[in-house]
Amino acid sequence: MQKRSRSSTIAFYLSISPWLIGLVAFAILPMLISLVVSFTNWDLISSPQWVALKNYQRLLNDPTFHQSLKVTFLFTFLYVPLDLAGGLFLAMLVRPKLPGIGVFRSIFYLPVIFSGVAFVVVWMWMLNPDGGLVNLALGAFGIQGPRWLMDPNWSLPSLILMSFWGWGRSMVLFLGGLQAIPRDVYEAAEMDGAGKVRQFFKITLPLITPILFFNLVLSIISTFQTFTSAFVATNGGPLDSTLFLVLYIYRQAFQFFNMGYASALAWVLLLIILVFTLFVVRSQKFWVFYIGEEARG
Numbered sequence: 001m002q003k004r005s006r007s008s009t010i011a012f013y014l015s016i017s018p019w020l021i022g023l024v025a026f027a028i029l030p031m032l033i034s035l036v037v038s039f040t041n042w043d044l045i046s047s048p049q050w051v052a053l054k055n056y057q058r059l060l061n062d063p064t065f066h067q068s069l070k071v072t073f074l075f076t077f078l079y080v081p082l083d084l085a086g087g088l089f090l091a092m093l094v095r096p097k098l099p100g101i102g103v104f105r106s107i108f109y110l111p112v113i114f115s116g117v118a119f120v121v122v123w124m125w126m127l128n129p130d131g132g133l134v135n136l137a138l139g140a141f142g143i144q145g146p147r148w149l150m151d152p153n154w155s156l157p158s159l160i161l162m163s164f165w166g167w168g169r170s171m172v173l174f175l176g177g178l179q180a181i182p183r184d185v186y187e188a189a190e191m192d193g194a195g196k197v198r199q200f201f202k203i204t205l206p207l208i209t210p211i212l213f214f215n216l217v218l219s220i221i222s223t224f225q226t227f228t229s230a231f232v233a234t235n236g237g238p239l240d241s242t243l244f245l246v247l248y249i250y251r252q253a254f255q256f257f258n259m260g261y262a263s264a265l266a267w268v269l270l271l272i273i274l275v276f277t278l279f280v281v282r283s284q285k286f287w288v289f290y291i292g293e294e295a296r297g
Helices: 002-037 054-060 063-093 101-113 116-126 133-140 155-179 183-191 196-207 209-224 228-233 245-254 259-287
Strands: none
Touching: 002 259, 054 259, 063 155, 063 209, 063 245, 101 155, 116 133, 116 155, 116 228, 155 209, 155 228, 183 196, 196 209, 209 259, 228 245, 245 259
């Protein structure tokens, strides 16, 4: 029996060995190397010079870092609630089992599978202040459209508008949660005289809180790592109005070749994401409801 158990264990580790090797070689090892590099001054050409905590001390007096942090936080706090609300709204729209509803579900989800660069280029054309579709549509109503990506006051809202393109990701998850709610729960509520609005807040919303929690964590993690749209559309924007932290890390690493400082910035970003994720995970016991169980943490 013990020999069979040992054989099963060996077979298990052999089965996962490709994934395990990839995890160590392409995730854990580079992270450990970047941690060591963050305590050095290295330009990729000369030998690294140990500087201890100087890269982290530099963060405190770096106004560009403070600006990138401000942009990243502002974008996250504005976009995450809109992403959750928009995804849930789309899921509610395509929830009914109507003829051809699958086509609309596919249309709403299709942008998610497009290349990030491709959809950014499309939006750059739409938001072009001279002849772009958005300004042409506004002009039809007598409204003078802004310069969007070229205006420091509108560049960040423009990126938020562009990000609505990805609502299909959260929509699919919400749709799965909505379809899992038993129909007889709604029928019982209707018999008690509950209207659609009351059903939404008393039945639908509480029962999809696990999906809401999952989408919230995914949205926070992905939004803090925003890069493609800012890099392709604005490359930091006028007056660094769209200089996200990941974009600043890229500049320090691959434009200025300050690999040590870039690694320190990356670890600060990891710490920020970790803190926010842990906060959301710990808070779930106050608002996440699991069917058949008591609210748990």
